Amino acid sequence: MLQVNNLSVHYGDKRIINDISFTLSSDEILMLVGPTGCGKTTILQCVAGLVPQSAGDVAFTNWRSTPQKHIPPEKRNLGMVFQDFALFPHLTVEQNVCFRVKDSTLADQWLELLGLNDKRHVKPGNLSGGQKQRVALARTLAHQPSVVLLDEPLSNLDAALKDSLRWDIRDALKRAKVPAIWVTHDQSEALSVGDRVGVLKDGILQQLDTPERCFSAPSNPFVARFLGEATFLRGQVQPDGINSALGVINKRPESVSDGEVQILVRPDDVLFVESGDKPNGTIDYSRYEGETRLFGITLHSGESIKLRANHEVVFKLGDNVQVAFNANESPAVFPAESNS
Numbered sequence: 001m002l003q004v005n006n007l008s009v010h011y012g013d014k015r016i017i018n019d020i021s022f023t024l025s026s027d028e029i030l031m032l033v034g035p036t037g038c039g040k041t042t043i044l045q046c047v048a049g050l051v052p053q054s055a056g057d058v059a060f061t062n063w064r065s066t067p068q069k070h071i072p073p074e075k076r077n078l079g080m081v082f083q084d085f086a087l088f089p090h091l092t093v094e095q096n097v098c099f100r101v102k103d104s105t106l107a108d109q110w111l112e113l114l115g116l117n118d119k120r121h122v123k124p125g126n127l128s129g130g131q132k133q134r135v136a137l138a139r140t141l142a143h144q145p146s147v148v149l150l151d152e153p154l155s156n157l158d159a160a161l162k163d164s165l166r167w168d169i170r171d172a173l174k175r176a177k178v179p180a181i182w183v184t185h186d187q188s189e190a191l192s193v194g195d196r197v198g199v200l201k202d203g204i205l206q207q208l209d210t211p212e213r214c215f216s217a218p219s220n221p222f223v224a225r226f227l228g229e230a231t232f233l234r235g236q237v238q239p240d241g242i243n244s245a246l247g248v249i250n251k252r253p254e255s256v257s258d259g260e261v262q263i264l265v266r267p268d269d270v271l272f273v274e275s276g277d278k279p280n281g282t283i284d285y286s287r288y289e290g291e292t293r294l295f296g297i298t299l300h301s302g303e304s305i306k307l308r309a310n311h312e313v314v315f316k317l318g319d320n321v322q323v324a325f326n327a328n329e330s331p332a333v334f335p336a337e338s339n340s
């Protein structure tokens with residue numbers, strides 16, 4: 001098990017990582033997401049031993065690195081996968097994967113499992129980006145690392161390739177039964193392939209949870225906005241629930257006892273009421289997305305929300321509509337003043 005306890009990292013006087021703790025179980029994939037410059041790569045580098053911590057410790061079964069006793073990278077048995085692949089250009093695929101590998105049957109196994117058998121004698125210059133990343137992963141896994149660290153492994157690939165390769169990488173990591181920390185700035189990647197997601201802002205871990213909970217029960221409005229489209233409605237806590245421009249929600253948030261709150265509204269949390277005989281909003285815009293259509297709606301309260309519906313649902317700009325909360329959803333609620 002990888003353990004990171006109260007980790008802080010400074011560059012000069014500037015604190016980049018602030019008191020972060022998490023553990024990673026035997027084959028768990030942790031996705032680290034956050035805005036640019038929030039410290040994702042610094043955490044990976046610190047776990048790898050490339051950057052020293054100023055406080056806290058990073059530990060695995062057989063080593064423990066502290067500010068006083070730094071364990072060098074080569075003693076940690078970690079594997080790294082980078083966005084630029086970092087392959088040897090003068091070596092073939094097979095030579096890249098077998099480089100300094102003790103047991104070449106493992107190299108063979110990963111070449112086969114990652115669909116590289118027919119590329120064994122090809123040099124990296126003649127491979128596509130996706131194939132290069134498979135080679136990089138095969139090479140990493142052939143060394144039987146205790147933990148794999150992936151730094152934006154898909155960011156140099158086009159959208160269609162990203163989608164399939166992310167699953168192949170996940171499957172390979174699961175098959176290797178190795179824990180992994182995977183840094184990405186792509187929210188959908190983080191939510192779809194991670195067992196848990198850690199959302200960072202300014203070097204502080206805002207939430208560490210399952211993808212479902214991070215998305216549906218975000219710890220604060222920042223996490224809500226970062227992981228998907230989010231608008232907020234004013235709410236007034238009452239004995240029977242929370243009153244809002246879309247009626248009363250029968251929900252009593254634990255963290256909010258009284259007064260004003262803000263209610264998270266994702267485009268899938270709301271729907272058009274078919275009869276529409278009590279309009280409560282007006283269509284601002286309609287965007288065709290293929291399978292779905294996204295509507296911008298100004299409610300009579302003056303607040304704006306977004307609603308995603310099937311592409312067959314058509315409204316014109318300025319149409320009056322009736323919108324309600326989808327009864328199957330239980331929206332997240334935050335204190336009115338919360339914005340972090």
Ligand SMILES: Nc1ncnc2c1ncn2[C@@H]1O[C@H](COP(=O)(O)OP(=O)(O)OP(=O)(O)O)[C@@H](O)[C@H]1O
Pocket residue numbers: 011016034035036037038039040041042043185
């Ligand atoms: N060697 C360094 N010396 C000083 N500051 C650094 C150094 N490396 C990174 N930083 C700063 O530390 C902060 C975190 O950088 P880091 O690369 O970890 O962020 P990130 O979340 O991975 O960003 P991105 O998504 O853009 O890759 C940034 O403000 C960056 O400018």
